[in-house]
Amino acid sequence: MQFDWVDFNKYCDVDKYYEYGTSGVFISYLRCLSCNFVFTTDMDDWTFDDFARLIYNADYIKVDEEYVKTRPEQLAAGFASRFKGCEHARILDYGSGAGVFVDRMRQSGFRHIEAYDPFSNSTRPMGTFDIITCFEVIEHSTDPVATIGDMKTLLREDGCIIFSQTVQPPDILSVRGNWWYIAPRNGHVSTYSEESLVELGRLHALVMYRGANIYGFAPQYPSSFASIALQCAGASFDSIRLLAPREVGSHAIAFPSSADVIWHPIENDGVWAFRWTGAPSIRWDGHWHAVSLLQVRVPVILGGPPEMATEYELELNWQRKPARLDRGELVAEFNVETCTSGQIILHLNGQAPTEDDEPKRVPGTRGLRILVSQTAYAAGGPDTAI
Numbered sequence: 226m227q228f229d230w231v232d233f234n235k236y237c238d239v240d241k242y243y244e245y246g247t248s249g250v251f252i253s254y255l256r257c258l259s260c261n262f263v264f265t266t267d268m269d270d271w272t273f274d275d276f277a278r279l280i281y282n283a284d285y286i287k288v289d290e291e292y293v294k295t296r297p298e299q300l301a302a303g304f305a306s307r308f309k310g311c312e313h314a315r316i317l318d319y320g321s322g323a324g325v326f327v328d329r330m331r332q333s334g335f336r337h338i339e340a341y342d343p344f345s346n347s348t349r350p351m352g353t354f355d356i357i358t359c360f361e362v363i364e365h366s367t368d369p370v371a372t373i374g375d376m377k378t379l380l381r382e383d384g385c386i387i388f389s390q391t392v393q394p395p396d397i398l399s400v401r402g403n404w405w406y407i408a409p410r411n412g413h414v415s416t417y418s419e420e421s422l423v424e425l426g427r428l429h430a431l432v433m434y435r436g437a438n439i440y441g442f443a444p445q446y447p448s449s450f451a452s453i454a455l456q457c458a459g460a461s462f463d464s465i466r467l468l469a470p471r472e473v474g475s476h477a478i479a480f481p482s483s484a485d486v487i488w489h490p491i492e493n494d495g496v497w498a499f500r501w502t503g504a505p506s507i508r509w510d511g512h513w514h515a516v517s518l519l520q521v522r523v524p525v526i527l528g529g530p531p532e533m534a535t536e537y538e539l540e541l542n543w544q545r546k547p548a549r550l551d552r553g554e555l556v557a558e559f560n561v562e563t564c565t566s567g568q569i570i571l572h573l574n575g576q577a578p579t580e581d582d583e584p585k586r587v588p589g590t591r592g593l594r595i596l597v598s599q600t601a602y603a604a605g606g607p608d609t610a611i
Contacts, residue, residue, distance in 0.1 A: 230251045318341070
């Protein structure tokens with residue numbers, strides 16, 4: 226769906242993103258309702274020559290002063306230490322630019338590292354690699370699925386991809402196109418949520434590893450070299466979204482047994498479809514990949530201010546965590562190293578509302594005082610409905 230419009234000259238700066246003026250050409254950014262991926266299709270039919278002429282030209286350094294030397298040198302200084310033990314691994318830097326990162330890594334003892342930039346070099350490297358690095362690249366891709374697929378063809382079956390990426394902030398739905406990283410002049414045609422990165426990996430049978438701006442993709446059983454590299458990306462990670470049921474049968478209203486109504490009828494405002502909950506606890510049966518950390522998301526409309534999110538908890542297999550509000554969803558994270566399925570329960574803490582507190586168009590107790598999305602996200606994939 227339509228997300229926002231920004232001028233083509235907007236570049237990566239927190240508050241001076243139109244320092245070089247505006248172009249009068251507006252770029253449309255869209256948002257995927259399934260995974261919160263924010264992107265533009267306005268450059269999908271551009272050629273390499275178009276990008277070279279309009280974005281990656283002589284003026285590009287004005288909007289990204291660090292990309293030529295400073296950033297790759299800093300990355301090499303950090304990863305020479307992080308990849309200690311991988312000196313004999315075969316490494317490919319994908320989207321390598323001028324090759325500064327590779328030169329510095331070679332100076333640090335990594336003799337089997339190569340540079341490849343598909344934008345500027347049509348000669349593909351030979352063979353496959355234990356580790357592929359990819360720093361500040363996939364936001365420039367008009368087809369991220371194809372880009373990761375291309376990397377996978379260069380990756381050994383038990384190898385890993387280590388990449389850097391700035392993900393969307395929790396208030397992206399408020400700041401919208403004013404977010405500093407939405408920057409067409411920098412060539413940022415794709416911006417990611419963590420859920421969209423999970424889905425990007427899933428499409429290639431790869432598990433995502435989550436770090437602080439450093440992420441990884443790997444198969445279920447990575448090699449020893451890949452395992453060392455993945456340590457810098459943190460824990461293996463999956464994300465599931467829980468939806469209101471499309472149909473409410475007896476199995477959906479039997480918990481808890483004391484409740485007369487678990488889910489109220491579907492309500493639709495013309496764009497979104499939701500159900501009011503009618504009980505102090507709502508249960509789902511969830512399934513996820515074999516990972517260490519699971520993020521559970523429940524898209525909602527709260528019957529009150531955002532601070533009301535603190536009244537809710539999510540429980541998974543007896544782990545109970547306070548929920549936080551993130552981009553219109555209640556979110557909590559759980560350690561799931563020992564399981565790939567379980568019962569997930571959304572709890573309301575505190576006093577349920579009285580009849581006088583409720584909207585009048587649907588009678589009966591509202592229980593959780595919350596609307597849970599029923600059709601806002603595409604069916605299938607990581608989404609779960611009763």
